[in-house]
Amino acid sequence: MIQTCISLAIGAFAVAMALNLYCLLRGPGVTDRILALDTMYVNTIALLVLVGLRESSTIYFEAAVIIAMLGFVGTVVLSKFVIRRDIIE
């Protein structure tokens, strides 16, 4: 039962990431694209955790931790750049 649910959840997250990719390519404004990227990295974390559960390997969790930290920094830097046109003041 767990394996079926994990597979279903992986499929749902894959569809969600495809929708995010569509938003990233369509997004009329810069901020829409930043939002799409932000959502995409959050979904990537969940997808990595699910794959790690399915393969019962712990290496995926390390990758998820790194993406969680660097993705936030990326979103902040992109937003700061849009606000001030400058990152390091």
Next chain:
Amino acid sequence: MSNALEVLVSALLLAGAAFALVGSWGMVKLSDFFKRLHGPTKASTLGVGGVLLASMLWQAMQGAPSLRELLITLFIFMTAPVSAHLMAKAALALDPKARPPIPPPRTPAE
């Protein structure tokens, strides 16, 4: 006991996946940026939170509890509001007309 926990883990997984799907669908569907900001930043946090909680329970069931998921959950729950706030500020900086007008001054209470 183990069976009930398995059902709980499956329910958490499915709920998390449904939340993430709804959040991403909302981003495609809604019209304005400030409406679009709603969907993913709230639903995705819940979705990832559900999946991470399920993962924590499952690893504890296997007899190998790990704290990495707790770390990821804490990090996402702390950073998601901050990044949403910054994105809203960026959108306001790009389009000052989107900022609502200042409300009229209150008449002195009599």
